[in-house]
Amino acid sequence: MQSLGQTFHQLRKNKNLTLKEVADDEISVAVISKFENDQTMLGVDRFLHLLRQINVTTEDFFYRYRESDPQALQAGKKFSRNEMPLPEVFDVLEPFAELLAIVNTDKKDIEKCSDLQKYIVRTKSDLKSAPTLNNRMRLALAETAINEFQEKSFKSNHTLMLPITEYLSNVSVWSAFELILFITTSIFMDPDDAIQMFDRCMKQAAHYTRLSDLRYLGYSVCFTIFSAMVTHKRFGDAKRALDEFDNFLKKDAEAQFAIKSLFMHGWYLYIIGNKEDGKEKCITVLQLCHTLHLEDDRSEYQELLEQIEAGGRMPMHAEIFG
């Protein structure tokens, strides 16, 4: 992995700038040179000043810095369905990487449970020596996952999940970490807890509309809660999640979410008994995908529609829109 100084050196060279051209009365040639050679570390303020001198944004810089670390890139892939590297926000899931990898393998449930048992034993001893927040939450999630694979009741999940629900309810403004944690864990939560948390999250929705990573996570939260509430047959709560989804849509009117909303409305009408109108909306979505030559999206919606029509217990979708 490249050091911070090396990354800076490469970016400066790439723009054909000499040390002299970058230095000024705030920062000397000698200091920059030492930073590039890893002989000294820069203060954050001076570092930001240097970036401006070479026309590089902080996003640019850290993107490249992160890109030079094969481990960081690998970490992102662990959570992604199609092996694509994920945006930087997913770095925050790193503490849960091992656990999520166990849960998401193709192994049989019994094997997963035995892997989880081992993980729990280890985490318990970690927790003893380092009673940190992340260790507490790791343990809670692992125990809930075992419970889920053994198909015990949702009720016992509620107790097991307490460390996570308590943490989430104490954070005043959720950032990417809390949003992603909520999306990945809400399907295990007791529906009352989940919906209460959802309300809190939506009260801060204004914070999410400006940074696009967070805005998409806002949509993901609504979709995940919608599908969880449908599964729990709490149609009123499902409708509220759908309304919040539409509220996001009013602000940025993005086509991909508008079409998702149309499909969710169809789904909702269908399950509350208005099958004809519901199906019609879903089919409009299929047709739109066809007009736009988006055949992959079309077949995904088609599959979902078939599941809805077949009835029975729907798989819950904890979906993160990239």
Added chain:
Amino acid sequence: MSSLGQTFRELRKSKGLTLKEVADDQISVAVISKFENGASMLGLDRFLDLLNQINATTSEFFYWQTDRYAVKPSVVFGHSGHGAPGIKLLEPFYEIIELVNQAESKTARAKAVEQYQQRIQKATHEHPTQMNRQILAYANSSVDLLHYNLDQASHDILPVVHYLESVDQWGEFELFLLIFSLTFVDTDDLTRLFKRAMRRADWYQWLAEERYLRYNLCFDAFSVLVGKQHYDEARLVLEQMDTLVHSKSDSDMQFAVQALFMHGWLDIVTGAKEKGKQQCENALSVYRILNVSGDEDLLRPIYDHILKYDPSDKKHMMIMLTLD
């Protein structure tokens, strides 16, 4: 804009974490506290460790700390479809674009830009930095354009073209600089830089604000090439757009609508009017069915304009794309 330390404290507190929970053997409570109070600065490496301790990313941190995203997205080239970045580095270019777009009459516009041109000429003479030379080139080309002198504009923009060619790995700054300069550069330069940018911009598909840049670049390059009646080059750009829209990892409805519209647009201006109209109208109907405005503000005026298009009137398309 709040200080680095203040922002850190707000983020830490919002997560309900105490100083003690954040400190470890690498960094003490006292050091963090001094940083938060502005009494001392942290080294960059320590600072990154601290962000990890509170589960925050660098993008998030700087999002809260700078007013970068608070900048009202400016409407570049009359489009509303683009999220324009509030990057400080690009401010001088925004200023010129606004002067070109905003004044009441054509003469008033030319006068305002010419005044800016003189100011930057003087500044460049005193401080001949790379940045000043590029801003000057940009101002010169803008003045040329206001006098419909396209050949001169493509000549005056050369310092920017040369700069872009000399930089090996492009960052945000270079990508936006190209997008802003598309109307000025000559068709050969445009095609070459476009290809280069598409390769470079690949790296940005997972950066929050930049992932759609490739689509924006295709749309803008396409509209400039069609405006200049270079249909073969425009077709190549459109092929790139199609590839992007249909790549599994990155497909996006909004740009599928744009691509459909662009096909219709190209058909209309190259003579297949009925087929083209059908495609444009299909694209626009998607937004009607979904009951959202989407890109209608961007596409509808272009559509109305294309319908009146007369291929013998060369100024017609350029006027719409640059001075609307």
